[in-house]
Amino acid sequence: MQIRTDLAMEASLHAASAGIRQKKCCFGKILKTEVTVETEEAARMLQKARGHYITFSMDHLYYADAAERIKLSHHLAHTLRMLLPKNGDILVAGLGNRRITADALGSKVLDHLLVTRHLQDKEGGMLYEGLRGVCALAPGVLGVTGMETAEVIRGIVQHVKPSAVIAIDALTARESGRICTTIQVTDTGIMPGSGVGNHRTGLNEKTLGVPVIAIGVPMVVYATVIARDALELMMKDVGISQQRLDGVMDELLGKTLHHPLGDMVVTPREVDAMVGKVARIIGDGINEAVQEALSPEELMELAHDCL
Amino acid sequence: MQIRTDLAMEASLHAASAGIRQKKCCFGKILKTEVTVETEEAARMLQKARGHYITFSMDHLYYADAAERIKLSHHLAHTLRMLLPKNGDILVAGLGNRRITADALGSKVLDHLLVTRHLQDKEGGMLYEGLRGVCALAPGVLGVTGMETAEVIRGIVQHVKPSAVIAIDALTARESGRICTTIQVTDTGIMPGSGVGNHRTGLNEKTLGVPVIAIGVPMVVYATVIARDALELMMKDVGISQQRLDGVMDELLGKTLHHPLGDMVVTPREVDAMVGKVARIIGDGINEAVQEALSPEELMELAHDCL
Amino acid sequence: MQIRTDLAMEASLHAASAGIRQKKCCFGKILKTEVTVETEEAARMLQKARGHYITFSMDHLYYADAAERIKLSHHLAHTLRMLLPKNGDILVAGLGNRRITADALGSKVLDHLLVTRHLQDKEGGMLYEGLRGVCALAPGVLGVTGMETAEVIRGIVQHVKPSAVIAIDALTARESGRICTTIQVTDTGIMPGSGVGNHRTGLNEKTLGVPVIAIGVPMVVYATVIARDALELMMKDVGISQQRLDGVMDELLGKTLHHPLGDMVVTPREVDAMVGKVARIIGDGINEAVQEALSPEELMELAHDCL
């Protein structure tokens, strides 16, 4: 399969190996999938680092009403609490390029974040009992800053000394249907810009020295993936075998590789609103996960008033 | 042909009919195609109104340098001058939805426009010798305003009494390769929102009472079109006949119609920058076409300082 | 009094005339002032048209929490219901220039508006029982469109035939303390752009043929007004008589008229957030006033999801 995917749930689709565990459960319209990559061998096979990958999918996320979105935020918060250390400041890194709507998820999440680390007294205690320190940065992408995202974050981590980093980024989907319907949370970190072909130094516990929780949402897809999905749809119908289908796919991909279509990356026409909606869900989820001392109402008021 | 197209040059591709004239010429990297639909019969066949359709294509418009973009503006200006009446005010209508980047071309062109109609003395003469009156409006789309664009524009035309309307809108491409590489100018007017399936009352000489020059640029494409383009690419290579290919296409489209893919409309990931670049080319072209008394330098200074 | 004001409550401050009625009441932190200009003579004296002027003031509107803002929206809704006709479509006109933050209130209110007029069946009945038709437009200012706002709105009113127009605009304050703390509602219409010195044809029942309810919020102030307020503060303290003070003021204004200070119009540094906050209060108030069939929860969900 030549098209790489950022989603472990896609990578592990046909995998039934010793080192991979999968668990699925439904909460109303929300499907939660947990993939655990337990061994180095499994990691190599899936091309995914060892660790946990928790995915929340919701077919019509974009059309979800307020109640459904709040529910999704709660689930996200619950999962983040499992993965985050109990104490210490959290640095939230909004990755991606704010000037490209389809890549602006990271920086837009920061708009909904309750930033608190500076609300400290002279002795370094928090001004409000129980408030946990959160700081945030949208460092921008290599082409805009001239610096690797990892360089920027590493420099800040060494000065700010958070107990963990949460990194948010837009991903590339390997199935058309995944776009803006799936939120992946993982404790294995993230490879900024990995989605569209430019591999950079990763953000993970090894490179940053503190746990890195990555939150990703597929926002773009290669045009060739759309072609493949349509083809698959059609061919399955005429009873073509999976093996035969894979052969046709490979051929298709080979052809289009050198055609304008080959590296065209697309996003839904409604991407502006989609990014806005998912950014709020993630922002609310992080706020709830980190600030256990505040009620949902207090959080809502504080976070959405800080704009 | 199930997939409709806003581009006459696409519609007329295989058409060699009595009532259709086509002319092509190249200016460096710019391909200019003129299609004239001369008879009602030809109009029915192409599903395009009688009139002129002039298209400028440039493979890598998005990567064009300043010299190439200025050249394209000049060509556009020359064509607009042919189609516009010699005297009287011009109303420029920037159609589309400014909140959806892929649909914001119309409103973004207005940012580059030299608006002059209000620079009049008490007797209604222009304050600057030779300046032609230009007014502009981005009325917004039905879903945002609750009013048909045609209603809004008609009301304004009756009060402002321009000698012509220039309407700018983002179009839907029928070939993936057309996205943001083609600018179509036509004297047949426009059907706002026609690109993505919602037909509304048209903007044309019949409905508005003055000539309507439409400028359109394909900015989005149906996911199924991408699938078809990829399929075509592959099948042509294995020597499949056109007839057979059309059959497969029809089947493909039938299948995907009821699948999520069926009505997914996509746009390139770089749409923010693309829209910005094309908007400037069109804005500069209109300014040059209308203000014959001003030199290119004066225009550049006046238009880009008004921001 | 050389500095004109858009606020009737300021104009009527020292007025105790036969044709002017004033009523004040407090609702917690909200001060509601109703000024009724009953005779033509009083109108001439105040330089305010005959009609009702209802003002809501709140000292720290910008720092108000969610509960206070919702309360203010309710009061606004209640007042609008008194002034609006019971039936028929409503056209909401967001006046001002969206590219100037301090003048963007009108267009920003539209972001929070529930637009419904197009949700009709073929016979012109509303798709949802009890929903009232609302349409909206941000026509832009003369300098950007080349057309008088009144021309644009009049043209649309004639086609769309609403039963009333609600026009929203940023105003000029005559007291520094009014900026973004006061919302004025009046049934006398509005003079677009009147705040900063450029008088245009008015929007009112006489020019548009339907009732015009204007909602205005002071967002800017002349630098000379700030100077005067500071001076007044200081002089009152040293026991200077009002008459003497007025003399000094006149002298001050005379001096600064020909100085750079003279026509400098300023706005608070925090204007971006202020406009956002007030826009939402007004948007929510209009929604509630117009859609009596919907509960506050339904309105919140519908209005804030349409973004």
Added chain:
Amino acid sequence: MQIRTDLAMEASLHAASAGIRQKKCCFGKILKTEVTVETEEAARMLQKARGHYITFSMDHLYYADAAERIKLSHHLAHTLRMLLPKNGDILVAGLGNRRITADALGSKVLDHLLVTRHLQDKEGGMLYEGLRGVCALAPGVLGVTGMETAEVIRGIVQHVKPSAVIAIDALTARESGRICTTIQVTDTGIMPGSGVGNHRTGLNEKTLGVPVIAIGVPMVVYATVIARDALELMMKDVGISQQRLDGVMDELLGKTLHHPLGDMVVTPREVDAMVGKVARIIGDGINEAVQEALSPEELMELAHDCL
């Protein structure tokens, strides 16, 4: 004088001390003022660090035409070249809060910057002969990130190892007439957020370990300063002595300190366009200063196409 100023030229106005040198010259409409603070004693007196302060003033900067703006960029470039080291990468830090228009100058300059540091081959040489490495970051303000700007920049400097930092920020004016008419360049660094009362750790050679060139433009002014300027204007006219005037000023400031006016910070109504214009002048100036190998035309094309 209780009102502090970020501009050395204002601070040194009445100073004729041993350790302060001043030089003025005019280039057409541009007034260039160089203040050199030579001794620690002079630094204490002026409350300005030892070093060079070069100021470019232009009465109607906002209304300057293209030729004047380009001229100003050239002057700025020339001054920056004097202050910058000849070799090594440059880090440009756009300070301030992008969500507050009056504070967005720093981040907006980055939009015009030619970022090049990443255009390197594997051995660390630049891909284009003669191109100098530039990287850039808009770190955001303490209230948004939860981190001191100095913390963020210091962390990055240690990883990226530039030979100098250029920091751009909006300043507070002490005279109404300075707003958006003056650009100050200094080799003494900057105190982020110093303009509006919140002192933070400074950005300077001592704290960052490399030279820090600061570029600042007054964009806001205290309302009390406007009051004082108007008062001064009036009183000078009636022949009041400077000593008496200072007394009145002190009294005025004392009064207003506890009044709403006291801490009101204002900005011109046209701040959106003003910031945009000055940001481009500064961006062009930096590009020209740093990239000596590129012609003005190449720079223009490269810098304004990168958007």
